Amino acid sequence: MRQVFWRNKCTLVRRFDKIKLHHLSRLYLNIRVREMKTHVIAVMIIAVFSESVYAESTLFIPDFSPDSVTTSLSAGVLNGKSRELVYDIDTGRKLSQLDWKIKNVAILQGDLSWDPYSFVTLNARGWTSLASGSGHLVDRDWMNSEQSGWTDRSIHPDTSVNHANEYDLNVKGWLLQGDNFKAGVTAGYQETRFSWTARGGSYSYDNGQYIGNFPPGKRVIGYSQRFEMPYIGLAGHYRINDFEGNVMFKYSDWVHAHDNDEHYMRKLTFREKTGSSRYYGASVNAGYYITNNAKIFAEFAYSKYEEGKGGTQIIDKTSGDSEYFGGDVAGIANNNYTVTAGLQYRF
Known part of the structure; x- marks a missing residue:
């Protein structure tokens, strides 16, 4: 068991x-x-x-491919007018105004853009005069406070635009995008310069008491302006088939302007500086693609620098003495437009 x-x-x-x-x-x-x-x-x-x-x-x-880069070159004309003003230091009454015109000055314009992302465009552009061009000067003074019209005036048809140029650096952010359009905001920095020399001309002083002519070809007044500013704005782009259009609006409340006025016969220099004036600008261009990468286009651009006021420095070239007047005794303003046509190429 x-x-x-x-x-x-x-x-x-x-x-x-x-x-x-x-x-x-x-x-x-x-x-x-x-x-x-x-x-x-x-x-x-x-x-x-x-x-x-x-x-x-x-x-x-970032997109570093060649087709993210676009460049263009165009030629055209510049027209416009600048104002130089002087005011009474005590009353603010206008004492003097010089109107400097720009008449069909030939310019060359260039543009370089890079799209590092589909929603961002970096851009550098500018234009410059190709040679000295035609201008015009009218100089008026209001020396009698009891008189509304001018008392003194000189006219200078023989006025040349020595040079004019502008450069603009900006970035665009495309907030809305479709198959054939883009719309967004922009911000940038812009500087613009103008220079003139007035020769000869005629004058009428003291309500016509003294009338005469300056020696032909003799330098009477030289003048230059410089505007610098940051700005903000709006941008738009539209393409249908081989046709393309672009528009841009710019605004600034932070314009700083400088000028230099040489009165050669009196041997006096006037230098003014203003701050915080306004700027308005707009541009529109339209083009047609002749190949997949090349486009011919035309562009119109308008700029308006509203009058800025500030102090002035007067320098006596003979004695070397200098005196400064603060406040709003000087004014600087400009409006201009360009019309150009050229070729754009995307690599």
Whole structure:
């Protein structure tokens, strides 16, 4: 009996060990499967996250390809008028006004744009006179406070525009974009310069008491202006088939202006400086693509620098003496427009 019992016991133990081993094996397999699932899920999460990070990183990598760069060159004419004003230091009454005209001065204009992202455009542009051009000067004084009209006047048809130029650095952010249009905001910095020399001419002083002519070709007055400002604005772009149009509006409340007035015959220099005047500008161009990359276009641009007032410094070139008058004793203003036509190319 003992032997039989012992055999049965051993058999039961072996069966129990087999059952136990079977359960342990299944448990181990389940654990391994769970671990493999966990690893697969982790790998999938890492892959998705890596793809997302890569997509975001590529989104912020600037586009350095050639077709992100556009350049243009055009030629045209500049027209406009600048005003130089003098006011009474005590009453603010206008004492003098000089109107300097710009008449069909030939200019060359260049433009370089880069689109580092689909929603950003960086731009540098400018124009310059090709040579001295035609101008005109009328100089009027109001020396009698009881008289509304001018008392003194000189006219100088032989006035040349020595030079004129402008440069503009800006960035555009495209807030709205469609298949064939873009609209956004812009901000930039702009400087504009003008210079004239008036020669000869005629004069009428003291209400016509003294009338005469300056020697022909003799320098009478030289004048220059410089405007500098940051600005903000709006920009728009539209294309349909091979036709394309662009428009831009600019505004500034932070114009700083400088001028220099040389009265050669009197040997006096007047220097003025004004601040915080306003500027309004607009430009529109339209073009046609003659190839996939080249476009011919025409452009019109208008600028208005409202009168800014400030102090003036008077320098006597003979004695070297200098005197400064503060307040709003001097005024500087300009309005001008350009008409150009040229070729644009996208690389």
